[in-house]
Amino acid sequence: MAKGVKRTDSVDDGGRNHRKAAPKLKLKSKNQSSTGKDYEVLRSIVSGNSPKKPRLRHGYTLAVMIGPAIFVLYTFLSRERNDDSISSNDYRIPQVDRMEISPDPERDDRTLDFLRNFVCNHKRDSDAITVEANVASASYGEAYCHPRLSAEPHYRTQRVSLFSRAIDETSFPWWRKIIHHFVSDAVGESSRDDGIPAGTLVMRLPRHLQIWDLDAIRDQYIQREFLGLDPTLNGDEYDSTERIRFKMAAVHKDTGNPLDSGAFLAVYLIRLLDGSRAQRSSDITADEQCNNDDGKCNLPQQWNKLDQFNKQRLRELSKYLHVLPTVSDRLADLPSNPHNHPLFWPLYTMEALFPRYTVTNDLIRHYGTMIKSEYDALTLVSTDFEENVLYFDYLSMRINVLSRAFGVSASKNDGGAIWGVPDDRKGVSLIEEMRSYETSNFGKFLDDVADYENEGFKFRSMCPLLDMYNSHPNSNAIWRYDSKTSSYAVHASNESNIPPGHSIVVSYGKYTDGHLFAKYGYINGDGSSPTEISLAAFHRILGDIGLGRQFSLLPFDLLDQNSRHEILGTLFEEGSNSKTKTKASLVLAAEALYVQSKELLRYLQFDDGYKECIDLNVNSGSNDEKLKLLKWQHLILIANNRDMWIVRVPPTSPDARPMQAHSTAKHGRKDEKTSVGLNAESVISTCRLLSLIPDDLGGNAIEHLREGLAESASSIKSRFRLERHEDALEYRAMICLVRLCNVALGRYSKIDGKEPDTVGSREWNAWYIIGGEVRALEILRKTAASEAHKLRKHYQGQMGGNTADTEAAMTVREEGACPLNYSLPLLNNLHEAKD
Structure with missing residues (x-):
C-alpha cells in the first residue's frame, strides 16, 4: 500500500508476523556458571543502566575479546538506538490513522525528543510540582513507559521495539546471547518475540503532565476575562456557592448559552504556548524585543502574564505544546495531510464532498458554527484576547482540544481535581466551586447533585503521548483514568499481546464514521465503525444536533420545564411585535421554532x-x-x-483489526456481511x-x-x-x-x-x-x-x-x-x- 494512508484493514492473523522458524543454533559454552551474571550485564546494557564490570581472569582474554566485543556491542546498541528511526518504508511501520508526513528535520527532532523523553524518561522535579497539603504526594502516579516502547516520529506515535526475546534463554553467556540475537533474527527466529504481553502496563501519565479544563477555568486570567469573576476576592468576601461577577461572562450570542469548558481549555493552551515562547526568548535583549523608537515594549500586560503558573512546569509542558499541530500544519498542501481537518476547508469544498442536509455535513457545519460562535463570544468580552489571538489560531487549538482531550470522571475527593486549587478556594467543596463557573458542561447547570456526588464530575484532560496513540474500535491497548493515582494508565489488551513492530492503538470511543471524521478528521475506513443516517427529510433539527451539551442551536433553558412553556407561549403569540418579558435568546428560539413548525406541515401532506x-x-x-x-x-x-x-x-x-506491520491486505473494503441488524x-x-x-x-x-x-x-x-x-x-x-x-x-x-x-x-x-x-x-x-x-x-x-x-x-x-x-x-x- 502506498505511504500515507489513514485507512485500516482487517488481517486474519491478528497482525502477528508469522515466519517459518529456522533451526536453533546450538552453541556450546565452557563457563555455564557465569550465565546469570552475564545475563544481568546484558540486561543492564540494554536498559541503559551502568553495568558492573565482569571479571576477566586472564589478561590475554581481554586482549583477544576487547576488539570484537566493542564492535559487537557498538553494533548491537546502534541497532537498538536506530530502531527508533527505522525507515518509513519498512514493512513493520504501522499505517493506522496517523499518516507519515513530508520530511521536516526540525519537527522530526522535536517530535522524537518528545516521544522519547516527555513521559518515558521524565524525572519529576519537586520544585516544579506543587502538591497540596491535603493530598499526599504518594497518591499521584509517576510517569512510566514500558521498556519495549520505541519512538516513531514519522508517524508521531510509539510502537513495540524489535528486540528478540531469544536472549532471555539463560543457558547462554551474555556475549553469546548477543550473537544469538543477531543470528536468530537473521534466520527468522524473531517470530518468537511476543512483544508486550497481554494485560501489561504500557504507559502511565501522571496528573502533573496532564492539562485539564478545570486547570484552565481556575486560571485567574480566564476567570476575570471570560467568566466575569473577580479572582482577587478571598473566600471570606463572597458566598462560597456563588462567586461575585463584575462583568458579563462569555456566552453564545444567538442562544445565550454558556461556552463549553473546551473553549476555555483552548484559550489556556494558547496562553501557555505563547508564554513558553516568551520564556524561551527571555535571554533576548530589550532592544531586540522592542522595535519602538522610545525603546519601550508595547507588549500586552495581561495576555502573556503567567505569574499564576509555575514557570518550571511551563518549561516542562512546553515540549508538548510545541508538537501540537498548528495552522500551517493543517494548511500544508499534501495529498494526504495527517493534520488536515474538515473545519479548515472552505464551505464550497465541504458541501461539494458532503451533500447538504446529510448527517456528516450537519456535524461538520455545527462544529464549525460552535467554534466561530465561541470565538465571537470571547472577543466580545475581552479586547485583550481579540488583539492577541487570530481566529485560525483559535480554530486550530480548539480542534486540538476536540480531537485530543480525554474524559475524566473525577469524584469530589479525587486528587486530580483537588490538585491546583487556588489558595482562596481551599475551603470550598468541589460541587460549590463548579456551580460558580458558567460553562455548558458543568457549572450552574448542574442537574442533579446526587449524580455528581456518586459518579463524579465529567472533566476533560489533554493527555500528552496518550493523545498521539492511534485509535481503532478494536484496539490492542486500553486506557482508563485511575482515580487513586490521578493518572491515566494504558494496558495491553487482555485478549492478546502487542507484537513487535506494532504501534500502540487505543480507542477514542464508539463513534460513527461521520462523527469520527467531523471531530477527529480521519476515519479507519475498514468497516469497523457504525454509520448514521438522517430521515429528517423536510426540516432541520435544532436541538440535539449531535454535539451534546457542547453546543445547541436552541437555548439550554429550553430543557427546563418552565422556560419551555415560556418559549412555547412566545411562539404562539400573534404578531411579531408582541411584547414579552422573555429574554432575547428565547424570543429568537421562538421565532426559529415557529419557522420550523411550518416546515413540519410537509410531513402531513x-x-x-x-x-x-x-x-x-x-x-x-x-x-x-x-x-x-x-x-x-x-x-x-x-x-x-x-x-x-x-x-x-x-x-x-x-471484528476488523487495525492494519499493522506486515499486512498484505489489498486496498479495498473487507467483504461485507449480507445482512446488518x-x-x-x-x-x-x-x-x-x-x-x-x-x-x-x-x-x-x-x-x-x-x-x-x-x-x-x-x-x-x-x-x-x-x-x-x-x-x-x-x-x-x-x-x-x-x-x-x-x-x-x-x-x-x-x-x-x-x-x-x-x-x-x-x-x-x-x-x-x-x-x-x-x-x-x-x-x-x-x-x-x-x-x-x-x-x-x-x-x-x-x-x-x-x-x-x-x-x-x-x-x-x-x-x-x-x-x-x-x-x-x-x-x-x-x-x-x-x-
Whole structure:
C-alpha cells in the first residue's frame, strides 16, 4: 500500500508476523556458571543502566575479546538506538490513522525528543510540582513507559521495539546471547518475540503532565476575562456557592448559552504556548524585543502574564505544546495531510464532498458554527484576547482540544481535581466551586447533585503521548483514568499481546464514521465503525444536533420545564411585535421554532390511509382535522429529538483489526456481511404517528394522542412513542419509511461513486463516508419495503381476500403529496398546542 494512508484493514492473523522458524543454533559454552551474571550485564546494557564490570581472569582474554566485543556491542546498541528511526518504508511501520508526513528535520527532532523523553524518561522535579497539603504526594502516579516502547516520529506515535526475546534463554553467556540475537533474527527466529504481553502496563501519565479544563477555568486570567469573576476576592468576601461577577461572562450570542469548558481549555493552551515562547526568548535583549523608537515594549500586560503558573512546569509542558499541530500544519498542501481537518476547508469544498442536509455535513457545519460562535463570544468580552489571538489560531487549538482531550470522571475527593486549587478556594467543596463557573458542561447547570456526588464530575484532560496513540474500535491497548493515582494508565489488551513492530492503538470511543471524521478528521475506513443516517427529510433539527451539551442551536433553558412553556407561549403569540418579558435568546428560539413548525406541515401532506386528500378548508371541525392538528403538535415536540429521526446502522466488519506491520491486505473494503441488524424503532414510531387515521388504535387514535400531549407537558423527560398495533397502520408506517429514505437518497444523487486514487485524502474519506450513508439508507429502504410487502400479504389473508377492504385500509400516496394549502388552516389553530 502506498505511504500515507489513514485507512485500516482487517488481517486474519491478528497482525502477528508469522515466519517459518529456522533451526536453533546450538552453541556450546565452557563457563555455564557465569550465565546469570552475564545475563544481568546484558540486561543492564540494554536498559541503559551502568553495568558492573565482569571479571576477566586472564589478561590475554581481554586482549583477544576487547576488539570484537566493542564492535559487537557498538553494533548491537546502534541497532537498538536506530530502531527508533527505522525507515518509513519498512514493512513493520504501522499505517493506522496517523499518516507519515513530508520530511521536516526540525519537527522530526522535536517530535522524537518528545516521544522519547516527555513521559518515558521524565524525572519529576519537586520544585516544579506543587502538591497540596491535603493530598499526599504518594497518591499521584509517576510517569512510566514500558521498556519495549520505541519512538516513531514519522508517524508521531510509539510502537513495540524489535528486540528478540531469544536472549532471555539463560543457558547462554551474555556475549553469546548477543550473537544469538543477531543470528536468530537473521534466520527468522524473531517470530518468537511476543512483544508486550497481554494485560501489561504500557504507559502511565501522571496528573502533573496532564492539562485539564478545570486547570484552565481556575486560571485567574480566564476567570476575570471570560467568566466575569473577580479572582482577587478571598473566600471570606463572597458566598462560597456563588462567586461575585463584575462583568458579563462569555456566552453564545444567538442562544445565550454558556461556552463549553473546551473553549476555555483552548484559550489556556494558547496562553501557555505563547508564554513558553516568551520564556524561551527571555535571554533576548530589550532592544531586540522592542522595535519602538522610545525603546519601550508595547507588549500586552495581561495576555502573556503567567505569574499564576509555575514557570518550571511551563518549561516542562512546553515540549508538548510545541508538537501540537498548528495552522500551517493543517494548511500544508499534501495529498494526504495527517493534520488536515474538515473545519479548515472552505464551505464550497465541504458541501461539494458532503451533500447538504446529510448527517456528516450537519456535524461538520455545527462544529464549525460552535467554534466561530465561541470565538465571537470571547472577543466580545475581552479586547485583550481579540488583539492577541487570530481566529485560525483559535480554530486550530480548539480542534486540538476536540480531537485530543480525554474524559475524566473525577469524584469530589479525587486528587486530580483537588490538585491546583487556588489558595482562596481551599475551603470550598468541589460541587460549590463548579456551580460558580458558567460553562455548558458543568457549572450552574448542574442537574442533579446526587449524580455528581456518586459518579463524579465529567472533566476533560489533554493527555500528552496518550493523545498521539492511534485509535481503532478494536484496539490492542486500553486506557482508563485511575482515580487513586490521578493518572491515566494504558494496558495491553487482555485478549492478546502487542507484537513487535506494532504501534500502540487505543480507542477514542464508539463513534460513527461521520462523527469520527467531523471531530477527529480521519476515519479507519475498514468497516469497523457504525454509520448514521438522517430521515429528517423536510426540516432541520435544532436541538440535539449531535454535539451534546457542547453546543445547541436552541437555548439550554429550553430543557427546563418552565422556560419551555415560556418559549412555547412566545411562539404562539400573534404578531411579531408582541411584547414579552422573555429574554432575547428565547424570543429568537421562538421565532426559529415557529419557522420550523411550518416546515413540519410537509410531513402531513400525504394523508396515507385516506382514499381522498383531506382538505381542511372544507372539513373544519371534523375528526380528521382534530387528528391532523394533534399529529402536528406531537411533531413540534419531537422535531428536535435527534433519536426520533436518526438511525444508526451497525458496522459492516465489527471484528476488523487495525492494519499493522506486515499486512498484505489489498486496498479495498473487507467483504461485507449480507445482512446488518437495524434498530429503527424510534423512527418507525415517528412514521406511525404520521400515518395515523381516526379508526386506528381501536378507534381511539384521537384520545391516545391527547393523552400523549398531556404526559409530555407534565414531564420534560417524557418521550411519546407509538408502539406497533394493527397491520394496516404498520404497513403505512413502512411505506412512510420508504418515502423518507427516497427523499434522503435524493440528496446524494450528484455524488460520483468512483473511488479516488489517493487513499486517505479528503476526497477518499468523503467517498467512503458518503458510500456508507447511501448503503445504510438503501438497506433501511429495502428492509422497510420487504416488511411492507409481508404485512400487506398477511392482512389480505386475514380479510379473507377482500381486496376492497385491504385497499381502503392500506391506501398510500405513492404518486405524490396532497396540496400544501389543504393543511394550511392548521396555522390558525397553532395556539391550541399550548394545551
